[in-house]
Amino acid sequence: MTKEKLLLLDGNSLAYRAFFALPLLTNDSGVHTNAVYGFTTMLQKILEEEKPTKMLVAFDAGKTTFRHESYGEYKGGRQKTPPELSEQFPYLRKLIDAYQIKRYEKELYEADDIIGTLAKQAESEDMDVIIVSGDKDLTQLATDKVTVYITRKGMTDIEKYTPSHIEEKYGLSPLQIIDMKGLMGDTSDNIPGVPGVGEKTAIKLLKEYGSVEALYEQIEAMKKSKMKEKLVENEEQAKMSKKLATIFTEAPIDISLEDLNYPGPNEEEVLNVWQELSFKSLIEKSDFRMEEKETADLAFDIVTDVTTDMLKDVMAVHVELENEHYHTCRILGLGFTDGKKNFYISFEDMKNNEAIKNWLEDESKIKYMSDSKAAQAILKRINIELRGVDFDLVLATYIVNPAVSGDDLATLAKEYGYSDVQANETIYGKGAKWTVPAMEVLAEHVCRKAFAIWSLQPIVEEKLKENEQFDLYHDLELPLASILGIMESEGVKVNIATLEKMGGELEQKITALEKEIYELAGEKFNINSPKQLGVILFEKLGLPVVKKTKTGYSTAADVLEKLQSEHQIVKFILDYRQLAKLQSTYIEGLIKEVHSEDSKVHTRFQQALTATGRLSSTDPNLQNIPIRLEEGRKIRQAFVPSKEGWVLFAADYSQIELRVLAHMSKDENLVDAFIQGMDIHTRTAMDVFHVSEEEVTSNMRRAAKAVNFGIVYGISDYGLSQNLDITRKEAGEFIDKYLQSFPGVKEYMDRIVQEAKLNGFVTTILNRRRYLPDITSRNFNLRSFAERTAMNTPIQGSAADIIKKAMIDMDARLKQEGLQTKMLLQVHDELIFEAPKEEIEILERIVPEVMEHAIELAVPLKVDFSYGHTWYDAK
DNA sequence: AACGTCACG
DNA sequence: ACGTACGTGACGTTA
Numbered sequence: 078m079t080k081e082k083l084l085l086l087d088g089n090s091l092a093y094r095a096f097f098a099l100p101l102l103t104n105d106s107g108v109h110t111n112a113v114y115g116f117t118t119m120l121q122k123i124l125e126e127e128k129p130t131k132m133l134v135a136f137d138a139g140k141t142t143f144r145h146e147s148y149g150e151y152k153g154g155r156q157k158t159p160p161e162l163s164e165q166f167p168y169l170r171k172l173i174d175a176y177q178i179k180r181y182e183k184e185l186y187e188a189d190d191i192i193g194t195l196a197k198q199a200e201s202e203d204m205d206v207i208i209v210s211g212d213k214d215l216t217q218l219a220t221d222k223v224t225v226y227i228t229r230k231g232m233t234d235i236e237k238y239t240p241s242h243i244e245e246k247y248g249l250s251p252l253q254i255i256d257m258k259g260l261m262g263d264t265s266d267n268i269p270g271v272p273g274v275g276e277k278t279a280i281k282l283l284k285e286y287g288s289v290e291a292l293y294e295q296i297e298a299m300k301k302s303k304m305k306e307k308l309v310e311n312e313e314q315a316k317m318s319k320k321l322a323t324i325f326t327e328a329p330i331d332i333s334l335e336d337l338n339y340p341g342p343n344e345e346e347v348l349n350v351w352q353e354l355s356f357k358s359l360i361e362k363s364d365f366r367m368e369e370k371e372t373a374d375l376a377f378d379i380v381t382d383v384t385t386d387m388l389k390d391v392m393a394v395h396v397e398l399e400n401e402h403y404h405t406c407r408i409l410g411l412g413f414t415d416g417k418k419n420f421y422i423s424f425e426d427m428k429n430n431e432a433i434k435n436w437l438e439d440e441s442k443i444k445y446m447s448d449s450k451a452a453q454a455i456l457k458r459i460n461i462e463l464r465g466v467d468f469d470l471v472l473a474t475y476i477v478n479p480a481v482s483g484d485d486l487a488t489l490a491k492e493y494g495y496s497d498v499q500a501n502e503t504i505y506g507k508g509a510k511w512t513v514p515a516m517e518v519l520a521e522h523v524c525r526k527a528f529a530i531w532s533l534q535p536i537v538e539e540k541l542k543e544n545e546q547f548d549l550y551h552d553l554e555l556p557l558a559s560i561l562g563i564m565e566s567e568g569v570k571v572n573i574a575t576l577e578k579m580g581g582e583l584e585q586k587i588t589a590l591e592k593e594i595y596e597l598a599g600e601k602f603n604i605n606s607p608k609q610l611g612v613i614l615f616e617k618l619g620l621p622v623v624k625k626t627k628t629g630y631s632t633a634a635d636v637l638e639k640l641q642s643e644h645q646i647v648k649f650i651l652d653y654r655q656l657a658k659l660q661s662t663y664i665e666g667l668i669k670e671v672h673s674e675d676s677k678v679h680t681r682f683q684q685a686l687t688a689t690g691r692l693s694s695t696d697p698n699l700q701n702i703p704i705r706l707e708e709g710r711k712i713r714q715a716f717v718p719s720k721e722g723w724v725l726f727a728a729d730y731s732q733i734e735l736r737v738l739a740h741m742s743k744d745e746n747l748v749d750a751f752i753q754g755m756d757i758h759t760r761t762a763m764d765v766f767h768v769s770e771e772e773v774t775s776n777m778r779r780a781a782k783a784v785n786f787g788i789v790y791g792i793s794d795y796g797l798s799q800n801l802d803i804t805r806k807e808a809g810e811f812i813d814k815y816l817q818s819f820p821g822v823k824e825y826m827d828r829i830v831q832e833a834k835l836n837g838f839v840t841t842i843l844n845r846r847r848y849l850p851d852i853t854s855r856n857f858n859l860r861s862f863a864e865r866t867a868m869n870t871p872i873q874g875s876a877a878d879i880i881k882k883a884m885i886d887m888d889a890r891l892k893q894e895g896l897q898t899k900m901l902l903q904v905h906d907e908l909i910f911e912a913p914k915e916e917i918e919i920l921e922r923i924v925p926e927v928m929e930h931a932i933e934l935a936v937p938l939k940v941d942f943s944y945g946h947t948w949y950d951a952k
Numbered sequence: 953a954a955c956g957t958c959a960c961g
Numbered sequence: 962a963c964g965t966a967c968g969t970g971a972c973g974t975t976a
Contacts, residue, residue, distance in 0.1 A: 605973055607956055626956065628975090633957065658958060661972055689968060691961085698970045701960035709959075734961090734967095787966065796966025857963045869967045873961090877968095905961040905968085 083199045083337065084129035085192045087210035088136040088180070091116050092169055094211025095232050096162045103850035104355035107837035109161040113168050113354060115232040119209070120176070121359075122233045123226070127207060131337035132178045133195065135188035143185050144321055151321060152266050161853055168354060175346035179337050186328045189215060193324040196223050198334055209235075214258065216243060217324060219251040247280055256289045259319025270318045271311045273304065289319050352494055372497045377412075377419040377524035379516060381426045388436040389415045393445040393468075393531035395486075396452040397523040399513075402696065403451040404458075404565065404672075404679040409513060412523035414531050421520035428459055440464040445534050447471050447486055447526070449555075450684065453562040469555055470530050473537045475685035476550040479847060483685050490529040493536055498522075498529045549843045549878075554684065557881050560888045560900070561682045561692070568677030568719075569699065569901050569911075572947075573668060575715040580664040583656055590653040597646040604653055607632045618644055635799075655708065663703060663712045670697040677719065682903070689870050690845045690877040691905060700904045702948070716948035718911040726898070726917065727951040728924045728942035729907030730880065732757050734789045737842070737875045740934035744821025751936035758782040764818035765811060784815050788822060789872055791865025826868050833867035841874035842932060843882075879938070880906060883931035890927050894919065909948070917944060 095115025102111045144151045173180050181191060192208055196218050199206045206223040208215050216225045216238040225238040236242075243251050260279040262270020274282075286292035293312055299305045308315070351360050380387075393414050399406040408424040411433070427433050436442050438461060446452055447470035453463040471483040474493065483489050487498040504522045505511050513519060541547040595601045598617065602609045611630035614620045620643050624631040634654070640647045670678045683693040694700040702716070703709025718725055730736075735757055739747040750760040762773045762781035773781075780801060787797045798808035816823040830852070833839050838848045847870045851863035884903060891898055898912035898920060908928070912920055925940040945951040 603974080605957095606975080607973095608975075628955070631956085654958080658972080662959070662970095666971065683969095687968065691968060693969050695970065698960085701958090701970065703959060705960080729961095790965095790967040793964095793966055795964065800966070858965080861963090861965075865966070873968060876961095907961085 081131060081204040082127065082129045083131040083195070083204050083206045083334070084123065084127060085195060085206065085208045086132070086134040087188045087192060087208070087212060087215065088134045088169070089188055090211040091119065091209065091228065092162065092165065094228055095119070096165070098230055098232055101161060101854055104353065107848045107850035108168070108354070109165055109853070110168070110354045110356070112162055112165045113172060114356060116169060117172065117356065117359065119228055119232040123209060129207070129339055131334065132339040133337050134173050134178055134180050135191040136180065136182040137187050138182035138184050141185065142187050148317060148321055150267050168350070172347070172350045175350045176342040177340050179332070181330070181332050183328065183330055186325070190325040190328040191330055193218055193326040194328040194330055195334065197326040202334065214322065214324070217251050217254040219243060248284055249280060253283050253288065255319055255323050256283050258322035259289050259315050262318055263322065266321070268318045268321050269314050271307055271315050273307045278304065289315055375419060375497065375521065375525055375528060377421060377521060379520045380420050380422050383422055383427070383430055383433050385432045385436070387420070388413070388432060388442065391415065391443040393527045393534070395447065395523055395527040395530060396455065397526070398451065398455060403455045404681065408455055409519060410523055412527035414524065414527040416531050419524040419528055421524050423516070434461050438462050438464055443467045445530050447530050450558040450562040453559060454566050457566050466555070466559070468530070468534045468538070469558060470533060470537065471685045472554045472558060473541060473550055476546050476554060476845065477537060477540050477544065479688050479690070486526050486529060490533060493533050495529050495532055498525045544846065546844050546846070549845060553843065553878070553881055553885065556885055558684055560884055561684060564900055564902065565679050565681060567899055567901060568672070568675065568679040570677050570717050570719040571667065571671050572715045572717050573671055573676065576664050576668055579711065579715070580660060583660045583664060587653065587656050587660060590649050590656065593649045594646060594653060597649065604650065605657065610650070618646065620644060655706070659703065659709055659712065663709070667697055688847055690841060690874040692903060699902055710949060713949035714947045717946065720913070723911050723913050724917060724944045724946060725948050725951045726910040726912050726920050726924070726942065726944040727907055727948070728928060728940050730928065731939040731941055733876045733879065733906050733938065734872050735785060736934060736936050736938060737872050737879070738789065738822065738825070739936045741871060741875070742821045742825035743935060744819045744825070746819050747822060748936050758785060761785055761815070765814045780811065784811050787812070788815065789869060791868035793861070793865065829871060830864050830867050833863070839867050839870050841871050841878050843878040845874050845878060847874065876906065879932050880908070883928045884908065886927045886931055887924070890923055894923065
């Protein structure tokens with residue numbers, strides 16, 4: 078029989094040690110995980126190295142122990158366990174159970190005593206014993222049979238205390254460690270010891286006398302000294318301290334060595350816990366995944382023909398694309414599954430297949446998909462109108478947690494516990510090495526995706542229902558995806574000639590500015606390089622350095638503006654920057670995106686990306702076309718209706734975010750201001766500066782406007798001071814005055830931060846969620862950031878909810894009215910349409926009506942609109 | 953790939 | 962004492 082090896086772990090000490098040794102990590106739901114993580118890595122390492130046959134993790138039970146009877150102050154003055162650690166204990170216990178390791182705690186005794194008692198028992202039965210702790214006190218238990226492992230820094234770094242190691246390190250025997258503790262005390266346990274005696278002195282004394290008792294027996298003979306006085310004075314205290322530091326090896330425990338057999342981990346359970354805690358790196362490199370969780374076989378057929386009987390009423394279907402640019406790329410193939418049969422058909426074989434076309438276009442045939450908008454848009458290019466999508470994995474998971482990226486179906490599936498899909502990178506390679514694999518490989522990959530969608534549909538929908546988010550997902554995001562797909566496919570007509578003409582003019586101006594700049598600098602350099610520009614401005618020309626970035630001098634616009642009076646060159650650089658931006662991004666960049674077939678740009682709206690619920694727009698980004706400065710605004714002259722005799726019609730919400738704030742805070746003053754239909758910035762100025770409407774100067778209004786922005790962003794005095802270029806103190810006073818005038822807003826802000834701390838997330842009007850794991854961070858910066866986010870996200874996100882709902886209503890209304898008008902773009906608080914002239918009149922009526930009543934708030938919503946022959950003219 | 957910059961709401 | 966306004970995407974430079 079092999080020799081028994083017992084591993085005893087000090088649960089509390091190890092958790093504490095890990096908690097303080099590692100940065101505060103969190104899982105996707107915002108639960109802190111660093112202590113459990115540290116414990117796990119340590120455990121993995123020790124299990125691998127030691128292969129124990131018996132194991133136990135001991136915990137402290139309750140607050141009082143038998144030590145308190147003799148010394149009430151024992152462990153007094155200890156900091157309360159931080160809540161970020163307390164919340165981890167349930168997970169730690171769950172993890173230990175998953176490993177099938179025994180846990181034990183006993184009223185009135187500490188983990189140390191349990192460990193000591195079992196170590197002694199095991200030793201008497203000739204077992205090898207290893208004790209693991211973060212606390213050096215345990216080293217007193219070391220013997221020939223018992224080794225004490227003490228973790229250092231990263232938890233996996235371990236110092237092994239055998240009697241000879243202790244002898245080497247301190248010149249003491251293990252038992253003398255207790256005497257040492259008695260003399261020097263222990264602040265963390267509030268053991269007093271002898272004042273003035275530290276480690277060095279204690280060791281010296283013990284080398285001479287052997288023990289505390291022996292020392293006091295011979296103390297008479299000691300030479301007179303300060304130290305002797307202290308020792309004599311504190312004899313009782315020293316003896317009591319030794320007693321407190323002594324680990325009790327005869328605790329009345331009701332667990333025996335036979336109970337501690339360690340059968341090895343339940344690998345599936347451990348993986349589940351790791352999954353829950355988002356221990357991705359551990360899951361990645363875990364050997365149990367390799368052995369046990371080898372991707373299950375998936376039977377699939379490669380077919381060249383699909384007949385109607387193969388297409389069921391409910392199926393998962395995946396349209397595999399070459400890349401994310403679905404307006405230009407090719408379809409590789411399609412995978413279908415009904416949970417039983419899986420098949421793949423290549424694009425070549427499907428494109429003329431009538432059965433597939435009919436099935437895809439049949440509203441009554443239910444499709445489960447992932448990124449249905451991409452599929453819809455690309456199928457449209459081969460004249461297939463996708464209908465009947467009832468599940469979209471990307472959208473559903475985004476609603477469950479917008480922080481989880483849905484770039485790759487494999488990543489997404491894994492996130493929800495399904496790991497039988499490979500990453501696209503594994504199948505295709507990346508960058509220049511990208512290549513379509515053999516048909517067999519591709520077909521399996523695509524079928525696995527379809528199967529993943531099929532398998533995850535009930536799981537993710539259940540999660541949505543549990544969080545009361547199913548309606549948001551099913552009745553808002555899902556239909557919106559289809560509307561966005563149509564908008565993207567429709568595209569926006571761009572007049573390239575207009576852009577080219579502007580480009581030519583810009584080129585001349587840029588060249589002229591370059592010349593001026595080189596002359597003033599006295600040399601040619603790359604103005605686009607902040608590094609080179611910094612050298613010219615701050616070294617060669619000696620301008621004062623206002624701000625630094627982590628790599629050097631800041632040359633950002635706000636810095637340069639402050640330097641304008643210092644040197645002529647600064648203004649030229651600012652002008653150059655402005656024009657260069659227009660040229661590279663909005664002239665050259667935009668021209669590259671225009672499709673030659675239809676002279677249109679087809680943006681892609683990212684619907685499952687932002688943290689707040691907003692959309693984003695890419696290739697090209699049509700949500701940041703210049704407007705603030707006239708030179709840039711002219712770019713909009715190149716955006717035109719797609720048909721002769723049509724116009725572009727633009728409608729935007731006025732102050733939607735502040736109205737949302739009024740609604741959510743129910744602040745009487747703010748609500749009243751909107752009901753009165755006042756200019757909100759003027760009204761704010763009146764309240765903050767205590768003046769009448771007539772007395773509000775343009776500067777006061779400007780300041781009030783900045784304060785309103787600040788409120789929406791989650792106010793900070795520093796941020797406002799930067800924006801208004803005033804001192805922090807002044808900014809702070811503005812904020813105080815604002816919050817006095819709008820007390821309901823202050824209450825709301827406090828409440829929302831509290832709520833975020835309690836739940837770990839904040840919500841919008843339609844119950845969109847954003848998790849804020851940093852809200853409980855002890856790092857000031859992280860925490861402050863999370864607090865501002867907690868204040869801003871419900872506002873920005875609710876505004877996003879409102880306009881999304883308006884888009885759905887607007888789409889329905891246009892159909893209902895039988896109009897030709899098409900919705901083309903959404904820019905966060907505005908909708909852009911193209912319309913035949915004859916429909917302008919009705920749009921002027923229905924667009925504001927629909928948008929203003931998308932969601933009813935405690936304040937009215939207000940929509941302004943205009944139209945023109947170009948986007949520029951729709952102002 | 954990361955950074956700085958700047959365009960938008 | 963800490964050091965930032967919230968949310969995005971595209972471009973050019975530099976490592």
